[in-house]
Amino acid sequence: MASENHFSAIKGAKVLMVGAGGIGCELLKTLALSGFQDIHIIDMDTIEVSNLNRQFLFRQSHVGQSKAKVARDAVLKFRPHISITPYHANVKGPDFDVDFFKQFNVVLNGLDNLDARRHVNRLCLAAEVPLVESGTTGFLGQVTVHIKGKTECYECQPKPAPKTYPVCTITSTPSKFVHCIVWAKDLLFAKLFGDKNQENDLNVRSGDAASSSDHVEDVFERKNDEDIEQYGRRIYDHVFGYNIGIALSNEETWKNRNRPKPIYYRDIFDNEPTQQNGNVDRNCATNDPSSVSAMASVGMKNPQDVWSLKENSRIFLEALKLFFMKREKEIGNLTFDKDDQLAVEFVTAAANIRASSFGIALHNLFEAKGIAGNIVHAVATTNAIIAGLIVIEAIKTPLSLEINTNRAKLRDIIEKVVKSKLGMSSPSIMHGTEILYETGDDLDEDLLASYAAKADKVLSELNCPVVGGTMLTVNDLYQELRCNINIKHREEFDEEKEPDGIVLSGWTQAPSSVENNGTKSVDNAGSTSEGSTMEAEKNDEIEIVPGKKRKLSEVSEDVIPSNAEETKGKEKLEVLNGDDDDDLVMLDDGDSGADKKIRYQ
Numbered sequence: 001m002a003s004e005n006h007f008s009a010i011k012g013a014k015v016l017m018v019g020a021g022g023i024g025c026e027l028l029k030t031l032a033l034s035g036f037q038d039i040h041i042i043d044m045d046t047i048e049v050s051n052l053n054r055q056f057l058f059r060q061s062h063v064g065q066s067k068a069k070v071a072r073d074a075v076l077k078f079r080p081h082i083s084i085t086p087y088h089a090n091v092k093g094p095d096f097d098v099d100f101f102k103q104f105n106v107v108l109n110g111l112d113n114l115d116a117r118r119h120v121n122r123l124c125l126a127a128e129v130p131l132v133e134s135g136t137t138g139f140l141g142q143v144t145v146h147i148k149g150k151t152e153c154y155e156c157q158p159k160p161a162p163k164t165y166p167v168c169t170i171t172s173t174p175s176k177f178v179h180c181i182v183w184a185k186d187l188l189f190a191k192l193f194g195d196k197n198q199e200n201d202l203n204v205r206s207g208d209a210a211s212s213s214d215h216v217e218d219v220f221e222r223k224n225d226e227d228i229e230q231y232g233r234r235i236y237d238h239v240f241g242y243n244i245g246i247a248l249s250n251e252e253t254w255k256n257r258n259r260p261k262p263i264y265y266r267d268i269f270d271n272e273p274t275q276q277n278g279n280v281d282r283n284c285a286t287n288d289p290s291s292v293s294a295m296a297s298v299g300m301k302n303p304q305d306v307w308s309l310k311e312n313s314r315i316f317l318e319a320l321k322l323f324f325m326k327r328e329k330e331i332g333n334l335t336f337d338k339d340d341q342l343a344v345e346f347v348t349a350a351a352n353i354r355a356s357s358f359g360i361a362l363h364n365l366f367e368a369k370g371i372a373g374n375i376v377h378a379v380a381t382t383n384a385i386i387a388g389l390i391v392i393e394a395i396k397t398p399l400s401l402e403i404n405t406n407r408a409k410l411r412d413i414i415e416k417v418v419k420s421k422l423g424m425s426s427p428s429i430m431h432g433t434e435i436l437y438e439t440g441d442d443l444d445e446d447l448l449a450s451y452a453a454k455a456d457k458v459l460s461e462l463n464c465p466v467v468g469g470t471m472l473t474v475n476d477l478y479q480e481l482r483c484n485i486n487i488k489h490r491e492e493f494d495e496e497k498e499p500d501g502i503v504l505s506g507w508t509q510a511p512s513s514v515e516n517n518g519t520k521s522v523d524n525a526g527s528t529s530e531g532s533t534m535e536a537e538k539n540d541e542i543e544i545v546p547g548k549k550r551k552l553s554e555v556s557e558d559v560i561p562s563n564a565e566e567t568k569g570k571e572k573l574e575v576l577n578g579d580d581d582d583d584l585v586m587l588d589d590g591d592s593g594a595d596k597k598i599r600y601q
């Protein structure tokens with residue numbers, strides 16, 4: 001996938017990953033296997049059992065440990081010589097400021113929430129670091145690239161708001177199971193166990209039609225001496241029986257709809273004078289309130305069984321009872337959480353009883369939990385594909401160049417960076433849509449003269465000034481090599497260590513060209529190989545890439561180096577237009593000295 005030059009760039013790149021979850025695990029693995037060697041990773045979470053099915057760097061024994069750290073250790077096992085720096089922290093924390101972001105060539109997001117994505121987007125804009133953003137939902141996924149001044153940023157397009165439903169559909173006329181879930185979770189659960197002061201549309205139908213709002217409150221309040229089972233039955237009859245009866249009295253509503261059926265406790269538990277459902281003792285083994293379960297109490301195990309109306313009713317009453325008996329302290333402060341077993345059981349049962357009333361198909365706990373938690377179950381393969389796409393984008397990582405833009409000239413970039421370090425022989429340099437420099441046989445003399453004049457100008461004094469934050473695009477058609485260079489202005493350089501007054505990061509010279517600092521031929525161009533062979537001796541094979549067509553007689557010195565010594569033993573490749581139709585490629589084998597011509601279409 002990557003050419004040798006690209007591979008060198010990958011090795012030198014410093015990459016920040018945010019999120020070590022479903023996408024993050026895949027991404028870290030793929031980055032490491034693609035040759036990235038300096039990876040920093042931020043994740044604020046610890047590993048949960050529910051992560052293990054797809055976050056494959058984690059094992060049962062890691063539950064409770066930092067995702068970033070465990071992910072690092074897991075990858076170092078198969079790539080021991082690379083550097084991975086983990087941060088078990090929130091990316092919104094003060095340590096991760098603009099300066100922190102500036103050190104990276106690219107930032108890769110594997111997050112799961114808008115808030116953190118927006119935050120990272122803003123920091124990347126401020127630090128002028130490219131961002132590769134990603135997301136998956138089930139079988140769908142996307143990867144987008146955001147570069148300041150070049151592309152839309154993450155917030156340029158409004159993001160769809162989470163799906164909402166009209167209140168009346170939820171409170172009075174549900175037609176889908178999701179409506180029953182929203183009712184059970186956002187209205188009934190919130191009313192019984194959440195903040196009493198919060199607005200709640202359940203009020204609308206909670207008292208008899210003529211009652212005052214004071215009375216309405218009382219319906220859901222457990223009276224001081226009220227037996228818990230009695231309280232449960234009262235709530236049951238009120239929300240599934242009485243309220244439906246009230247709703248039915250509005251004939252208009254049901255003209256074009258199926259009429260719901262009120263459900264009362266006595267209808268379900270006909271011959272059972274006392275409710276004999278739960279065995280709270282089944283929960284006694286544990287003191288951990290978060291593991292209390294109504295399913296366990298009533299002896300039901302499989303979350304993928306659809307319960308009957310009677311079973312749902314038992315779970316409903318049992319869950320209500322357990323909240324009061326085992327988790328009383330939390331009542332008044334609870335919000336629905338998809339990872340709270342008892343809450344999920346309560347909401348599933350309540351939604352199913354309501355669904356029965358309205359003739360809507362019942363669902364099992366697993367499905368109900370998915371709907372209630374807005375969960376689309378993650379698909380490991382989607383994450384893997386998306387991670388691969390992120391890496392492909394990351395490989396196009398821009399280089400960053402520190403230079404004193406008030407002193408250095410454009411020629412310094414052309415000679416010291418583009419030709420010498422990047423090994424381009426026939427480059428063009430673009431600043432946005434402005435061409436700062438180009439080479440080519442078809443250029444007229446005036447144009448060449450103007451480029452020569454530009455080349456001698458100080459960077460910041462160009463008509464289209466090159467200053468800190470400028471992104472230059474450098475292109476060499478002959479090499480099919482194109483990269484972006486992020487300019488960072490710097491006043492001072494260490495005369496000993498940085499005598500050129502330039503620091504190029506994100507680029508390491510390919511081993512074969514390290515000793516050659518002169519203008520190079522296009523020998524870097526085509527050779528493509530994969531994996532470790534990239535580091536091996538220079539490949540004898542050259543893949544031929546078509547470039548601009550020109551006649552041999554027109555090939556100027558800038559593509560065929562005059563210094564034969566410099567290119568001795570190296571293959572040179574030039575694309576010609578020998579006759580009118582065919583492209584000809586001349587290979588100059590340094591050793592034999594013989595010119596070979598290869599014809600290709």
Ligand SMILES: Nc1ncnc2c1ncn2[C@@H]1O[C@H](COP(=O)(O)OP(=O)(O)OP(=O)(O)O)[C@@H](O)[C@H]1O
Nearest residue numbers: 019020021022023043044045089090091111112116
């Ligand atoms: N502000 C943040 N700072 C650091 N890491 C974050 C932040 N917000 C989210 N994350 C991390 O992003 C990752 C998102 O991955 P993913 O959603 O696949 O995992 P998960 O949240 O553990 O799984 P699930 O969503 O299924 O419970 C999580 O590991 C989470 O900790």
Ligand SMILES: [Zn+2]
Nearest residue numbers: 021111112113
């Ligand atoms: Zn998540």
